[in-house]
Amino acid sequence: MNRGASYATLVVLPGFTHRARPGGADPTVNLLSNQRAGTTGASLASGVLTPAVKAFSEGIKTPVIVEATQYRQLPAKAALGLSAFYTSLLILMSGFIGATIINSFLDGVLGFAPTEIGPKWAMRRPTLITRWQTLLAKWGMAVVLTGLFVAVFLLVAVGILGMDAPSPVLLWLYGWFGAATVAIGTLALFAVLGTPGQLVGLLLFVYLGLASAGGTVPLQALPSFFAAISHADPLRQILGGVRSILYLEARADAGLAEGAIATGVGLLFWLGFGAFFTRRYDKAGRDRLDPDLLAYVHESADAYRDQHPPAGA
DSSP states (O other): OTTSOOSEEEEEOTTHHHHHSTTSOOOEEEEEEOGGGOHHHHHHHHHHHHHHHHHHHHHHTSOOEEEEEESSOOOTTSGGGTHHHHHHHHHHHHHHHHHHHHHHHHHHHHTSSOEEETTEEEOOOOOOOOHHHHHHHHHHHHHHHHHHHHHHHHIIIIIISOOOOSOHHHHHHHHHHHHHHHHHHHHHHHHHHSTHHHHHHIIIIIIHHHHHSOSSSOGGGSOHHHHHHGGGOHHHHHHHHHHHHHHSTTOGGGTHHHHHHHHHHHHHHHHHHHHHHHHHHHHTTOOSSOHHHHHHHHHHHHHHHHHSOOTTO
């Protein structure tokens, strides 16, 4: 129960057998629900155990009294046990949205995508740069930006709204690690697949994550498919660590170690995935923009500038 491995426990009190005999006092059991492991899971477990005790009572023809209590009640500002899920979801979105922003911004700076702010439209000259170099630059920006994103939302949640967080620095570091991993994976998909990478990332990280994370509905109540893929789902691993930090004294055996290791494996996978395909594209001569076309674009831009000098020049 202390490491969140059980949603509920039925405690048989001393003297139960003696009390259950004919003429004895009513036997009593304690039903302890563990909301720190998951509010819905605790409710479902209690819903299973209560009728089971009733059926047992009918079998021994002695009414068994069930005293239901919460095991280690949640803090007041824990959103009824959902603060871990909300925090994990924001960490995931910090990585995914951060990657989308970085991809669009850097492609605009490098001249591979237009930049549009209100009515103003601009297109820079394309830069001669490889896919691998571009991906490295985006990954570097992602590491910095995700740390800032996670810090800002935790500042609002903990510092302003007062969410219960006994270890805010550890929560930030773990959240930064998870968000950076998601961002690196999303950027790798952009680099390898191009524009469809955003859709694939949305399906992998967000949609499948929400369905298989077990944040609201426990894994035991999910279809077998979602329960199986949850082990490779980043949101599930982020949630395990966040729940341990928020509710379970940051115990390694309460999901923190498993979440950190799985997230680390995911990070290595996405780094290898992005590096392998982008370097392969570069070696095969599949430039982002053909060098001859790039030279023509620059010549055209110079010619246009000569014919249309800026006002006041």
